[in-house]
Amino acid sequence: MGKQLANWCMNHTRLVFTSVLVMVLALGMMIPKIIIDTDPENMLSAEQPDRVKHNEIRDRFGLHDMIVVGQVNTQHEHGVFNPESLAAHYELTRAIEGMEGVIARDLMSMAAVDNVEQAGVGTIAYDWLIPSPPQTQQEADRIRAAVERLPMYQGTLVSEDGQAASLFVPLESKDISYRISMEIQAVVDELGVADEFHITGQPVAQDTFGVEMFLQMAISAPLAGLVIFLSMLYFFRSLPLVVAPMLLAMATVISTMGLLIGMGYTVHIMSSMIPIFLMPIAVVASVHVLSNFADRYRPGDDPKEVMGDVMDKLFKPVLFTALTTAVGFLSLLTTPIPPVQVFGGFISFGVLIALILTLGFIPAYTVSLKRETLDKMAEKFRLKEEASQEANKNGSLLVKMGRFPTRKPGIVIGLVVAVLAVSVYGINQIQINDNPTLWFKEDHRIRVADKVLNERFAGTYEAYINLEQTGIDRQIDQLRRNIQLTLDEAEAEGLELRSTWASLWDESAGAASPGDRLETLAMLIDDHMFEAGFDEQDYWEEILDQVEAGRSATRAFQNPGHLAWMDELKEHLESTGVIGKANSLADLVKTINRELVSGEMEDYQLPERANGVAQTILSFQSSQRPDDLWNFVTRDFTQASIWLQLPSGDNQVMSQVVEEVDRFVASNPPPEGVELDWGGGTYINLVWQGEMVEGMLWALGSAFIVVLIMMVALFRSVLLGVLAMLPLTITIAAIYGVMGLVGKDYDMPVAVLSSLSLGLSVDFAIHFIQRLRMALEDVGGDWKAAIDQVFDEPARAISRNAVVIAIGFLPLLAAPLVPYITVGVFLASIMATSALVSLFALPAFIALAPRAVLGKAVKS
Incomplete structure (x- = not known):
């Protein structure tokens, strides 16, 4: 053949x-x-369950792939908290906000976040942390003092020793990471400060x-x-x-x-x-x-004959x-x-x-x-063969080597x-x-940046724990059964409320979630009460109270008990050292609560009641960046997210984090009905x-x-x-x-x-x-x-x-x-x-x- x-x-x-x-x-x-x-996300099929859940979490909480920019000053006695460094930080922040493909509203840097401080008992002033470049060291010291009062920024936007600051740059898509990183580097080259700047993060590495x-x-x-x-x-x-x-x-x-x-x-x-x-x-x-x-x-x-035999x-x-x-x-x-x-x-x-x-x-x-x-x-081969035969008169080297395994x-x-x-x-x-x-050599700028920034900050790698309250549909079914009893009572009194109730229920069907539906329903009932007859008012008030109670029951993550469990999980993970830091709604609520009460660290704690949590959340809506809240919780408060910062993107590290969470959950079960899922690039890599x-x-x-x-x-x-x-x-x-x-x-x-x-x-x-x-x-x-x-x-x-x-x-x-x-x-x-x-x-x-x-x- x-x-x-x-x-x-x-x-x-x-x-x-x-x-x-x-x-x-x-x-x-x-x-x-x-x-x-x-x-690497494309290493999984689009239908793979973990990838689907990861993308759902990102969409639900408005999370984005982020480039991490680090600014380091080890020469100045105040680290980055000196006028020149903070001015450069401010200028860099403004430049990045204007780059095409950067989601400016979600950019995190000291020059783009709130300073949260008490303006009086029960009143909070939400001002920009760096409203303008500081001109004096005294102004720089004020900024440092403000940052040190805000635990959510420590280890994330500022290193514990004050020698480094970071910017988390959210992107519209990860495939523009390299371009954005080059644009950032071009701005850095023009800043004219002695600080070191490093650019890293999973998207830019990829x-x-x-x-x-x-x-x-x-x-x-x-x-x-x-x-x-x-x-x-x-x-x-x-x-x-x-x-x-x-x-x-x-x-x-x-x-x-x-x-x-x-x-x-x-x-x-x-x-x-x-x-x-x-x-x-x-x-x-x-x-x-x-x-x-x-x-x-x-x-x-004949070459044809020789090649044919070969x-x-x-x-x-x-x-x-x-x-x-x-x-x-x-x-x-x-x-x-x-x-x-x-x-x-x-x-x-x-x-x-x-x-x-x-x-x-x-x-x-x-x-x-x-x-x-x-x-x-x-001819060349013949001469080479003759030379080889002359050099190996007793057989070629290969033949001699081949005889050894047959003899021994x-x-x-x-x-x-x-x-x-x-x-x-x-x-x-x-x-x-x-x-x-x-995937880069140790001396590559990406590897160098990764090493420097993860030594100084809580971590440039992210993972997300998604907590979801289940059983809401059952709660709503029970609510509707209870309301039917109220409607039966009204009917016994000769009042026909069923058709109106059915109309209001159907009108609320367009809400995005069950919790939102109950909120919409409560507003519709409240509006209808202005039109209802005097003899119907008591029944509609009772129905409204039931809807409000049901709405409160579904808003699981306004419950201090739920937030306390999240906080315990965070403290456990940080104490084991498997993560650098975690941030959640609980941290935000504790910070706002402290300023509402006294401004002292002794009040850096969760309120005792759900209405206290609601008050802190309402207060935060007056901040410069109110939408940051929805990075940690959904608008109906049925789901919450815990942002984990990891100092390493190794799969072994992520695996240890998952094991620690499983160990904690086994000995400290979450509140009834709460289920846990994972997301984030580091988890998807695992x-x-x-x-x-x-x-x-x-x-x-x-x-x-x-x-x-x-x-x-x-x-x-x-x-x-x-x-x-x-x-x-x-x-x-x-x-x-x-x-x-x-x-x-x-x-x-x-x-x-x-x-x-x-x-x-x-x-x-x-x-x-x-x-x-x-x-x-x-x-x-x-x-x-x-x-x-x-x-x-x-x-x-x-x-x-x-x-x-x-x-x-x-x-x-x-x-x-x-x-x-x-x-x-x-x-x-x-x-x-x-x-x-x-x-x-x-x-x-x-x-x-x-x-x-x-x-x-x-x-x-």
């Missing part, structure tokens, strides 16, 4: 080249339509990664390709020949990315790595073909290595993470494109070269067992963790990371079984099928074991690399075993002689492949983005480890029972 296909392609070179060119041009034209997406990812994608893949090209040039000593696999790789990458973009998919962090992943996959099979061709071709040979021998290995790699990536379609599904599907498409080009384009290209070019290459299989197998044992220990040390900010780990384990396990079945079918032997999986098993175990031992977290890039491990690690084993079976026939069943033959040309092809790819992706270590560094290290490790295991562990296991493994072809 392989020879016939190669001959057809070699006889129709123009058609092959034209077809490839048309495919590349047609799909490549789609690439300019690229849309970058680095939002959007900045998108910008730099795009640049890195354009640099890393070509750079890796260049190094691979130079490595192949060193091995094959023929520029025209090594151009073939590079053209194949370029065609594969362009076609795959073009199809992805043309079909309307965004380029996520996952799909941005498709070119990096496809490069070795596309090149690896063609290197085997060209290596075999270069070793066989001699001046005067493709005849390599057709099965090339086909099955491609199919196993495709299966490895297709398994990602079973994960619940959409970007991972897209990544797996299109990598699989690229693998099949590379397979077709290897079987068709490579033979056509090779025979289209001038005979003189091929003869020169063959116990040592090799013992070493494998030891590696697996250590790997198992290392795997048990792996910690699952991800944090978009850690959710998708958990789903990814579970999904990737399932994908890897299912793909492993499918590949095993394919190996058994390919070699028609259970033992050989299992043996072919050995390099894959050892490679994955060793690499993940080392990862655990060195403390590398299991994150998104690492998880996806397991699929690449599965595809590439089995490739070398397929080539080794298939060529060993062919060699066994050539040498009449002498398995040792067959292994010596495999350690000649086939082993050279394997080692060349491993070296070319491993070296080719080392330039990724210089990338500024950690995921690219991870890919570079893992690709090099996968290639090196799987090659070593294939060349040394397989012969050792075969040597234990050659006839049992290789079958009757072995002559005893």
Whole structure:
């Protein structure tokens, strides 16, 4: 099959080249339509329950993605509370408010929030904290004294030591974060103060990664390709020949990315790595073909005949290595993470494109070269081979190395067992963790800002606890039953109120929530009482009292008991140190209550009754920013939000927060009917990371079984099928074991690399075993002689492949983005480890029972 296909392609070179060119041009034209997406939230499907709840919480409380800007002054004795620093803070606030895409009304900074202070007993003055830039140190001291009286600002807008201030900049959408951050930086550069300014936050980290990812994608893949090209040039000593696999790789990458973009998919962090992943996959099979061709071709040979023989021998290995790699990536379609599904599907498409080009384009290209070019290459190879034979008179280095595992299989197998044992220990040390900010190197401005600001403030990462009072519909049903009794009493007195009541009830149906409906209903009843007859007044007053009582009952988060429970939860979380700070309606109510009563800290507490809470809330409506209230509670007071500030975006930290909340709730149940949900970007990262780990384990396990079945079918032997999986098993175990031992977290890039491990690690084993079976026939069943033959040309092809790819992706270590560094290290490790295991562990296991493994072809 392989020879016939190669001959057809070699006889129709123009058609092959034209077809490839048309495919590349047609799909490549789609690439300019690229849309970058680095939002981790999109790692979950739009219908995923936690994501749906997260978005509901954001909409319900008017929450937005925020950039955090930090201002630090460690030189001045008063920190940022000096006239120059506060003037710069004021100017920066005003500039940010005017930026397109910033939600100015929700901007949080000392120059945009209220100063809450008593103006007299029972009276509060709500003035801007910094109404204008201070001119003297005395004015700056007044501002500091005011801030220190407002606990909600401490650790959030101002550091505890007074050396830093922050601005929380809410955005209309997170995909403008990078632009806004650059505009903020431009303003900072013009301020003319000695203070340090830092810009961070999850949205800007994600959007900045998108910008730099795009640049890195354009640099890393070509750079890796260049190094691979130079490595192949060193091995094959023929520029025209090594151009073939590079053209194949370029065609594969362009076609795959073009199809992805043309079909309307965004380029996520996952799909941005498709070119990096496809490069070795596309090149690896063609290197085997060209290596075999270069070793066989001699001046005067017919290139078509030589290439036909090569493709005849390599057709099965090339086909099955491609199919196993495709299966490895297709398994990602079973994960619940959409970007991972897209990544797996299109990598699989690229693998099949590379397979077709290897079987068709490579033979056509090779025979289209001038005979003189091929003869020169063959002559260089002959001279190199003679030099190698002279240097290794007793056999080549590879052959000598290949004899060791067959003579000392116990040592090799013992070493494998030891590696697996250590790997198992290392795997048990792996910690699952991800944090978009850690996608940058430590010296990146985003990482530096993150470190500085999270050391000085309560935290730049957010999560939200949503509390909801349930059972309201039951309360309203009970209310309506009670009112029916009142209507029955009126009817017994000869008064017909039912039709009017039904009309008022229907008129209130347009309210946004049950609580709002009762409020609307109360107003309608109150208005109707001006028209009702004198003898009806008592009944309508009783109905109004019942509605008002029902309305109060549904306004759960005006209840001091509910607010006290929220405050206890906050104090518990802060005392455990898992969060930096929490803010809720309880903090706002305590602050207002203090100023209404005495202005002294002893009155910084919750009112004893619901009407006291209502009074504080009514007072706050006179502030400069009354709508801030609705960030903490819904307008019908049936739901409330607790804003958690975390000093780290690590999933492990968020997981600890969830565990602490669960522990508190278990020992301190919330008020009756109150249910708890989670939202916030840090929590969503935890959710998708958990789903990814579970999904990737399932994908890897299912793909492993499918590949095993394919190996058994390919070699028609259970033992050989299992043996072919050995390099894959050892490679994955060793690499993940080392990862655990060195403390590398299991994150998104690492998880996806397991699929690449599965595809590439089995490739070398397929080539080794298939060529060993062919060699066994050539040498009449002498398995040792067959292994010596495999350690000649086939082993050279394997080692060349491993070296070319491993070296080719080392330039990724210089990338500024950690995921690219991870890919570079893992690709090099996968290639090196799987090659070593294939060349040394397989012969050792075969040597234990050659006839049992290789079958009757072995002559005893």
